[in-house]
Amino acid sequence: MLNRQAFSTLCNQAPPRIWAVLGMLYLPILLSAQPLSYTVSWLGIPVVDVTITLTESDSSCHAEYHAQTRPWFNNLYFVDNRHSIWVDPVEGYPLRYEKLIHEHGQVDSLWASYNQNPQKVVYANGLMRPWQEGAHSLFSALLWVQRYDWTAGEEQILQVEVEGVVWEVSAACSGVIGTRDEGGAVMEMRARFERQLYGEPILSTTDILTHMLPGEGHQLRFSLDIERNEVMWIEFGSIPFLVRAELNSLPEHH
Numbered sequence: 668m669l670n671r672q673a674f675s676t677l678c679n680q681a682p683p684r685i686w687a688v689l690g691m692l693y694l695p696i697l698l699s700a701q702p703l704s705y706t707v708s709w710l711g712i713p714v715v716d717v718t719i720t721l722t723e724s725d726s727s728c729h730a731e732y733h734a735q736t737r738p739w740f741n742n743l744y745f746v747d748n749r750h751s752i753w754v755d756p757v758e759g760y761p762l763r764y765e766k767l768i769h770e771h772g773q774v775d776s777l778w779a780s781y782n783q784n785p786q787k788v789v790y791a792n793g794l795m796r797p798w799q800e801g802a803h804s805l806f807s808a809l810l811w812v813q814r815y816d817w818t819a820g821e822e823q824i825l826q827v828e829v830e831g832v833v834w835e836v837s838a839a840c841s842g843v844i845g846t847r848d849e850g851g852a853v854m855e856m857r858a859r860f861e862r863q864l865y866g867e868p869i870l871s872t873t874d875i876l877t878h879m880l881p882g883e884g885h886q887l888r889f890s891l892d893i894e895r896n897e898v899m900w901i902e903f904g905s906i907p908f909l910v911r912a913e914l915n916s917l918p919e920h921h
Contacts, residue, residue: 703897704915710907714740717912726757727753727762730806746770748874752806759811761804768874777830777870781803788828794869804825805877810860812838813896815852819843824861829881831869835861844890851894859886 707715747769753762765778786798841855863908889901
């Protein structure tokens with residue numbers, strides 16, 4: 668049970684800052700050909716279940732993620748969101764993004780098409796934004812981070828687009844922190860939103876993921892199995908709004 672003070676603090680957030688948790692829900696993407704299941708907890712209390720699936724073809728990789736609050740938490744903040752991303756299987760740049768949001772009384776949808784020539788993003792509402800060579804979407808950026816051949820102490824700077832706004836994001840590897848049974852070495856990583864570069868939001872309101880995750884100084888900490896390219900856990904925020912997502916089970920690899 669939540670104590671009264673914590674419950675009151677959470678309810679008075681607009682939107683509740685705890686739901687920066689959803690920024691983490693969609694990050695462990697494009698990791699495995701098998702479905703992955705994550706549990707997201709706030710201060711050790713499980714609040715959200717996430718399922719991530721991946722299909723691959725010669726023309727694209729497609730990942731779909733479903734995030735849903737647990738029944739006991741729905742009266743506080745209901746979430747049943749689905750996000751999909753298609754990326755180039757070789758270069759890793761985004762091709763298309765779709766989302767269907769059912770969150771806290773809001774029902775909405777959006778798609779974005781990323782064109783490399785000419786370099787622009789076209790959104791479902793007809794708006795267009797410039798697209799620079801080498802830039803990523805929020806989701807394709809994580810794919811790049813997960814599949815990059817990191818060395819301890821290394822840092823890379825990325826340009827990451829989030830619904831019309833492009834951010835400078837630093838990704839860094841602290842080094843190996845352990846090994847995983849039937850897996851590989853596990854590295855500790857962090858991704859930090861450093862500053863807004865250019866662009867304007869394409870929507871006046873959006874889901875909690877794209878509302879809360881981007882922001883100057885906002886940072887994710889996570890561990891990465893560098894052999895399987897799978898995120899083991901992710902943390903965002905600090906007490907009393909520390910949230911953590913953990914992989915529930917290991918998919919079979921052949």
